[in-house]
Amino acid sequence: MAVAVAAALLCCVWYMWASVRVFDDVDAVLFVVPALVVPVSAWLVLVIVAGVKYANWWRWGLLVPGLIITTMVLSEYYVPGRVGWMMSRTEMDRAAISCDSLESGRFGVPYRSETIGDYRFHHIGGGPDGKCTFYLSRYYPGSVSGFMYLPDGTIPISTIDTRYVDLGGYWYYFR
Incomplete structure (x- = not known):
């Protein structure tokens, strides 16, 4: 689960950095969505297994969707782009x-x-x-x-x- 969380975090940070550099990087979506398929698939399998076997799975299990939702919300309001704008x-x-x-x-x-x-x-x-x-x-x-x-x-x-x-x-x- 830690590897899936780290991979999802890396994809989200990469997308937000791309948006800082170009304000609204639509092209990065074409790369980040396929890149997220692997960690999200691993996360889904691990959540199913953890839900059956472990009682405290939800702590790690909520990180991947939380990262993705946070990235989507920040992008919708152009927060990474505005950070890049303030720097320039x-x-x-x-x-x-x-x-x-x-x-x-x-x-x-x-x-x-x-x-x-x-x-x-x-x-x-x-x-x-x-x-x-x-x-x-x-x-x-x-x-x-x-x-x-x-x-x-x-x-x-x-x-x-x-x-x-x-x-x-x-x-x-x-x-």
Whole structure:
């Protein structure tokens, strides 16, 4: 049971660390769910055996579902992503004020990546009224996600295609 708990803990910590690095790491789910199959299967067998043989099985038996449920709740409220955001916030504020645009990729010149805080961006673009958009390299070109700075106070509205998460202080995460 201790090995199943340790394996489940390792999977959950790995997923949350991935979300810290990219704010909302949807791709990590594709890897963490199959990785959890083995410890959860072992846990299920051990719970059945322990329920029949041992009276105090529940102490260890509740750890695996507790870890998974805790990870799901923290991810639903973007807690790992917000931790990563807080670690990079100061540098992101400075970059938003200057809003330097990266090369556009025209005329055979590829996009140039830039790292700001803990995030790697493939493109940063400015707009009217001080708007600045930072596109994360992680999901490019399959899907677009990143951060948006809107100092004019406009509030973006989530749609079916794009979801916005308010980060406070004119910042939004979009996917």
